[in-house]
Amino acid sequence: MKKLLLTCAAILLTIAVNAQTGYQVGDLASDFNLKNVDGKNISLASHKSAKGYIVVFTCNTCPVSKAYEARLEALNKMYAAKGYPVVAVNTNDPVASPGDTYAKMQERAKEKNFSFAYLEDPDHVYTKKYGAMRTPHVFVLQKTGKGNEVAYIGAIDNDQQEANPQRDNYVQNAVNQLLKGEKPSVTSTKAIGCTIKWKKEVSK
Template structure:
């Protein structure tokens, strides 16, 4: 028991030092009500038949986010019909990052043919609540009787350049295991990408 307490304390201290805040695996994630690129507000509750969600914190301007756009679209096409739709949220302040305005989001979604919801979070309310640190940063949620439980946090895969045929598809593997009634064997990885462009008064 003493070793377990020390291990938990150690993890807490590591998280504090690394500036990690927000949800951890096993936490219940709150819903949101944010404006989509089609002008309508979207919340997780809108997806009546969902078994869970692939929530991707991303943006228009980060080269890493751009590199993953096709893979995010592929995840939505692969899993939306199975109960795990992608819901993307733009993390960046549109003043600090002019390429991330709502109008630019609409342009990007149309240009790339996004079939998933792409929502704005201009005041970082849910970006901070979830604890997103990079773009892209993924939170896979599982709908349970208790609420939307965080089942996986981190990167989409470990192959940003799409050069490794043996890459680890973290999100895909996590969702596949959840669909089988299993917990993800890899529940947390380090998100690799650009830092979030915070409002000056909201910067960390």
């Protein structure tokens, strides 16, 4: 019984620790250097004229991510020229999710004619660092004198099926407010989507 209680306590502690990982609004997000579908490595700093970034952790295979591809494209076309480009990062381990290999990413980007960077993070280094838990999961960053400050975390909007013209466009509203020099009125929402397909730990 004591062993069972200790095991349960350890599980609860792990859950609590995992729940606290990742960035919160106001934190400074680290840059990354990841391979884009065009074969070149891309960092946030690669966007020299950026005022900030719409970083979205996503994938090829999640139905929710697929449902938002056109809206990500629209966000990039709407805001890249204004200083807030979309930077997409594939979160999934390509072994656990064969539809998320680098080659499949290239196919998807070509098929959908993505105008934004689509990067691979096969070892989940930045997926974990940022604290992404679902696909898609968005982090709107504002470039400041201190670094890239997290201004918004969560969902793109509250309408997965794109059926409600009155939907709350969280990312769009956040970026519009940042461009006006204001803080977003909504800084955090719940990301709704598929769970990330994590790399299996190899037992030693």
